[in-house]
Amino acid sequence: MRAEPRVPAQALAAIRAPFVEAGAERVDPPILQPLSLLLDLAGEALRARLFVVQAEGGQEACLRPDFTVPVARLHLASGAAEGRYYYEGTAFRAAPESADRPEEFLQVGLEIYDSGKASPAATEAEVAALAWRAAAAGGRGDLSLWLGDVGLFAALIDSLKLAPSLAARMRRAAARPRLLAAELARAGAEPEGGPAGALAARLAGLSEKEAAALLEEIWALAGIERVGGRGPAEIAQRLVRKAEAAQAPALTPDQAEAVKRYLAIAAPLDQALEAVDDIGGEAPALSAALGGWAERVERLIRAGAPVDRLWFAAGLGHTFDYYDGLTFEVRSEALGAERPVAVGGRYDSLPARLGGADGTRAVGAMVRPWRAYAGGEA
Structure with a gap:
C-alpha cells in the first residue's frame, strides 16, 4: 500500500486551523466500516477502490475510504439532535494499476448536523x-x-x-x-424486458430480510455454498436494480x-x-x-x-x-x-x-493536506 508523504508540521497546522477554530468536537471514527453499506451508497463499481477485509465467517468490512459516513454513524449513535465534528486521520483507497497515487492518505474535515433550525x-x-x-x-x-x-x-x-x-x-x-x-x-431505446424481471419482481415485493432469506433458500436448493463476497441482501438489491434498468423506459x-x-x-x-x-x-x-x-x-x-x-x-x-x-x-x-x-x-x-x-440536515467538507501543501502532490 502506497502511503502519502507527511506534510510538514507548520503547513499542516495552518491547513487544519480553520476547522479547529470552528468550535467542533474532535472525533476519530473506526477505520473498519461495513462494506455493504458503502457499496449501497456508491455502487458496486467502488469495490475495486476499497481495501476489503473479512474475518472467517464474519461480514465483509473495508478500510474507511473517507470520513463522511463514519462520522454520520458516530453522530447517530450519540443520539444527539445536532452536532459539529472535526476529524483528522488516514483514509484508504486502492489506486488503479496505471496510476501512481497514494492509497493511504490524510484527510482533515468538518461535518455539521442540525435539526432544521439553522x-x-x-x-x-x-x-x-x-x-x-x-x-x-x-x-x-x-x-x-x-x-x-x-x-x-x-x-x-x-x-x-x-x-x-x-x-x-x-x-x-x-x-x-x-x-x-x-x-x-x-x-x-426500447425497454429490453427479459426473464430476469420475474425474480426481480418477486424480490422487489419483499423486505430486505425476506429477500435475503429467499436467495439463501435458492442457493441451498441449488447446492451453492457462499464463501465470501457480497451478501444475499446486497445481491437481492442489485438484482432488482439490474432488472429495473432493463425494463425501464429510456x-x-x-x-x-x-x-x-x-x-x-x-x-x-x-x-x-x-x-x-x-x-x-x-x-x-x-x-x-x-x-x-x-x-x-x-x-x-x-x-x-x-x-x-x-x-x-x-x-x-x-x-x-x-x-x-x-x-x-x-x-x-x-x-x-x-x-x-x-x-x-x-x-x-x-x-x-x-x-x-427525518428532518436532520447535514453538510460537510474534507481537505487533502498533501494536495493543499504547495510543496506536496504535483
Missing part, C-alpha cells in the same frame, strides 16, 4: 468557506472554488416529466458519471439533449447561473430551484469565498450518491479536476438512510 444557506456558506481557507492555507496560488447543485439537476429531471422509474434512476445517476453516460447513451432524444445541455455548463459563477436560467425558461421547476442561489452566493462571499475564483459546473458530483444539494470542490490548476484539493456539500438524505430521524 439556515441551510448559512451552514453551506460556512463550510465551503472553511474548506477554501484550509485549502488556501497550504500555500498554492492556483486554486479555484467550484460549485454545483444536485438539487438543480433533480429539478431539471422533474421538469422533463419522466416515468417514475426512469426519474428515480436519473436522480441516482446524478453523482455517478458512468451511470449517467449509460442512460444518455440508450436514449430512444430518455427520448429530446430529453437526453436537454440533460446534455445542462451538464455541459461549466463557467465562472455568474455566466453559468445565467446559462442555467436560460434552460430554466423551458423548465419551470429548474427556474424555481435556481431562485435560492442569490442568497447562497451572497452568504458565500460574506463568509470569505473568493469572488474572482468562483466557478459553477452543472455536472459537479461526488463518488457517493447521498449528496442532494450544494456540492463544491477546491481545485488546483496543477492537479486538475480529477484530484481536487477539497470536496464537500450537503447530504440531508444520508442520516435518514442510516436510520436517523
Whole structure:
C-alpha cells in the first residue's frame, strides 16, 4: 500500500486551523466500516477502490475510504439532535494499476448536523468557506472554488416529466458519471424486458430480510455454498436494480439533449447561473430551484469565498450518491479536476438512510493536506 508523504508540521497546522477554530468536537471514527453499506451508497463499481477485509465467517468490512459516513454513524449513535465534528486521520483507497497515487492518505474535515433550525444557506456558506481557507492555507496560488447543485439537476429531471422509474434512476445517476453516460447513451431505446424481471419482481415485493432469506433458500436448493463476497441482501438489491434498468423506459432524444445541455455548463459563477436560467425558461421547476442561489452566493462571499475564483459546473458530483444539494470542490490548476484539493456539500438524505430521524440536515467538507501543501502532490 502506497502511503502519502507527511506534510510538514507548520503547513499542516495552518491547513487544519480553520476547522479547529470552528468550535467542533474532535472525533476519530473506526477505520473498519461495513462494506455493504458503502457499496449501497456508491455502487458496486467502488469495490475495486476499497481495501476489503473479512474475518472467517464474519461480514465483509473495508478500510474507511473517507470520513463522511463514519462520522454520520458516530453522530447517530450519540443520539444527539445536532452536532459539529472535526476529524483528522488516514483514509484508504486502492489506486488503479496505471496510476501512481497514494492509497493511504490524510484527510482533515468538518461535518455539521442540525435539526432544521439553522439556515441551510448559512451552514453551506460556512463550510465551503472553511474548506477554501484550509485549502488556501497550504500555500498554492492556483486554486479555484467550484460549485454545483444536485438539487438543480433533480429539478431539471422533474421538469422533463419522466416515468417514475426512469426519474428515480436519473436522480441516482446524478453523482455517478458512468451511470449517467449509460442512460444518455440508450436514449430512444426500447425497454429490453427479459426473464430476469420475474425474480426481480418477486424480490422487489419483499423486505430486505425476506429477500435475503429467499436467495439463501435458492442457493441451498441449488447446492451453492457462499464463501465470501457480497451478501444475499446486497445481491437481492442489485438484482432488482439490474432488472429495473432493463425494463425501464429510456430518455427520448429530446430529453437526453436537454440533460446534455445542462451538464455541459461549466463557467465562472455568474455566466453559468445565467446559462442555467436560460434552460430554466423551458423548465419551470429548474427556474424555481435556481431562485435560492442569490442568497447562497451572497452568504458565500460574506463568509470569505473568493469572488474572482468562483466557478459553477452543472455536472459537479461526488463518488457517493447521498449528496442532494450544494456540492463544491477546491481545485488546483496543477492537479486538475480529477484530484481536487477539497470536496464537500450537503447530504440531508444520508442520516435518514442510516436510520436517523427525518428532518436532520447535514453538510460537510474534507481537505487533502498533501494536495493543499504547495510543496506536496504535483
